[in-house]
Amino acid sequence: xxxxxxxxxxxxxxxxxxxxxxxxxxxxxxxxxxxxxxxxxxxxxxxxxxxxxxxxxxxxxxxxxxxxxxxxxxxxxxxxxxxxxxxxxxxxxxxxxxxxxxxxxxxxxxxxxxxxxxxxxxxxxxxxxxxxxxxxxxxxxxxxxxxxxxxxxxxxxxxxxxxxxxxxxxxxxxxxxxxxxxxxxxxxxxxxxxxxxxxxxxxxxxxxxxxxxxxxxxxxxxxxxxxxxxxxxxxxxxxxxxxxxxxxxxxxxxxxxxxxxxxxxxxxxxxxxxxxxxxxxxxxxxxxxxxxxxxxxxxxxxxxxxxxxxxxxxxxxxxxxxxxxxxxxxxxxxxxxxxxxxxxxxxxxxxxxxxxxxxxxxxxxxxxxxxxxxxxxxxxxxxxxxxxxxxxxxxxxxxxxxxxxxxxxxxxxxxxxxxxxxxxxxxxxxxxxxxxxxxxxxxxxxxxxxxxxxxxx
Numbered sequence: 001x002x003x004x005x006x007x008x009x010x011x012x013x014x015x016x017x018x019x020x021x022x023x024x025x026x027x028x029x030x031x032x033x034x035x036x037x038x039x040x041x042x043x044x045x046x047x048x049x050x051x052x053x054x055x056x057x058x059x060x061x062x063x064x065x066x067x068x069x070x071x072x073x074x075x076x077x078x079x080x081x082x083x084x085x086x087x088x089x090x091x092x093x094x095x096x097x098x099x100x101x102x103x104x105x106x107x108x109x110x111x112x113x114x115x116x117x118x119x120x121x122x123x124x125x126x127x128x129x130x131x132x133x134x135x136x137x138x139x140x141x142x143x144x145x146x147x148x149x150x151x152x153x154x155x156x157x158x159x160x161x162x163x164x165x166x167x168x169x170x171x172x173x174x175x176x177x178x179x180x181x182x183x184x185x186x187x188x189x190x191x192x193x194x195x196x197x198x199x200x201x202x203x204x205x206x207x208x209x210x211x212x213x214x215x216x217x218x219x220x221x222x223x224x225x226x227x228x229x230x231x232x233x234x235x236x237x238x239x240x241x242x243x244x245x246x247x248x249x250x251x252x253x254x255x256x257x258x259x260x261x262x263x264x265x266x267x268x269x270x271x272x273x274x275x276x277x278x279x280x281x282x283x284x285x286x287x288x289x290x291x292x293x294x295x296x297x298x299x300x301x302x303x304x305x306x307x308x309x310x311x312x313x314x315x316x317x318x319x320x321x322x323x324x325x326x327x328x329x330x331x332x333x334x335x336x337x338x339x340x341x342x343x344x345x346x347x348x349x350x351x352x353x354x355x356x357x358x359x360x361x362x363x364x365x366x367x368x369x370x371x372x373x374x375x376x377x378x379x380x381x382x383x384x385x386x387x388x389x390x391x392x393x394x395x396x397x398x399x400x401x402x403x404x405x406x407x408x409x410x411x412x413x414x415x416x417x418x419x420x421x422x423x424x425x426x427x428x429x430x431x432x433x434x435x436x437x438x439x440x441x442x443x444x445x446x447x448x449x450x451x452x453x454x455x456x457x
Contacts, residue, residue: 171281239344
């Protein structure tokens with residue numbers, strides 16, 4: 001992941017109303033409840049992101065397509081999301097959050113209309129593409145808007161609520177779709193009518209949101225691989241190392257979970273498929289509240305461990321045809337994504353200036369969604385060729401290796417931070433003995449130690 005690190009931090013100054021208890025220039029901070037309202041558009045769009053999951057069995061029956069085609073439909077969602085991330089973060093930091101969020105919500109509403117009337121694979125592809133574009137906008141501009149409203153003194157809470165809004169919406173979508181499609185007539189229509197209503201309430205929230213446009217614009221290309229300001233590359237790398245395997249695991253469950261349930265349990269129940277996805281993301285939400293007071297690197301290490309265990313249990317599930325073990329794998333995958341996401345967002349929120357935060361969020365998600373698109377699609381086509389059991393086993397082995405590497409990266413980072421802190425203590429002792437370096441050398445050593453200490457928290 002390349003950094004757009006040649007641009008100096010602080011190029012753009014955004015005049016925000018929420019800047020902690022007292023905003024810049026003496027403006028009054030937004031009330032705490034606005035943080036929750038600002039997170040709602042993220043939830044509403046992520047409800048749409050996975051609402052189609054339990055309905056694919058209906059479309060497969062009516063239209064007729066293979067598991068490989070199913071994962072390609074899912075991949076167009078990833079394609080739209082990644083394309084959106086190349087633009088939305090930069091545009092949001094330059095023009096403001098609302099000029100990005102309102103068009104994204106309009107695209108999400110268009111996706112609802114296409115899903116509700118889909119009668120071909122092409123229609124499903126377009127609907128998923130529009131959904132991906134909308135999701136890319138909210139994971140960059142929407143999550144940054146939550147931080148803007150929260151202000152400097154509530155950054156950690158903002159990271160928690162933005163991350164939970166994402167995973168809760170992602171889990172609520174398939175549960176709601178599964179239940180509505182089983183209980184009400186017109187299953188592929190009713191679900192998206194309800195989702196359209198939720199999106200309209202999100203439009204109202206964005207229009208009323210107390211955020212303002214940036215006062216000045218930064219320079220550089222409008223379309224680029226998103227990055228972070230110079231000096232923040234290590235935080236981004238740590239987040240991606242854990243978040244990427246976690247979200248790839250949950251993407252596999254979303255794309256091929258219903259097929260696995262059908263093969264293991266012999267059921268095509270949309271409620272069961274939706275409930276498993278909801279439970280997975282409920283675990284992702286709950287674990288974030290449970291670990292929020294731990295250090296960021298501890299959260300990331302736990303996320304890597306959870307994803308690794310998820311892949312071990314996935315192999316056991318497909319080899320033994322055990323539904324309970326498959327559900328355990330999904331829960332562990334959700335916990336892995338949740339902790340990787342929270343740890344990554346918290347690291348960026350703590351170190352990246354607000355005027356670059358949307359692009360930094362986009363960079364984190366690009367790093368996560370690239371493998372989340374490539375590996376499940378590969379697993380889908382491999383499953384068509386060699387069988388679902390072998391395909392899922394190979395996918396799990398590859399992702400398990402990536403999760404282990406992520407955990408090792410976090411461990412190495414923690415070790416370096418500890419060594420830097422000990423070196424700082426040695427330097428302070430030398431200074432008391434009169435042998436410490438002078439002038440710029442001392443200031444540089446102190447600055448490096450301070451960065452290491454802040455990053456390890």
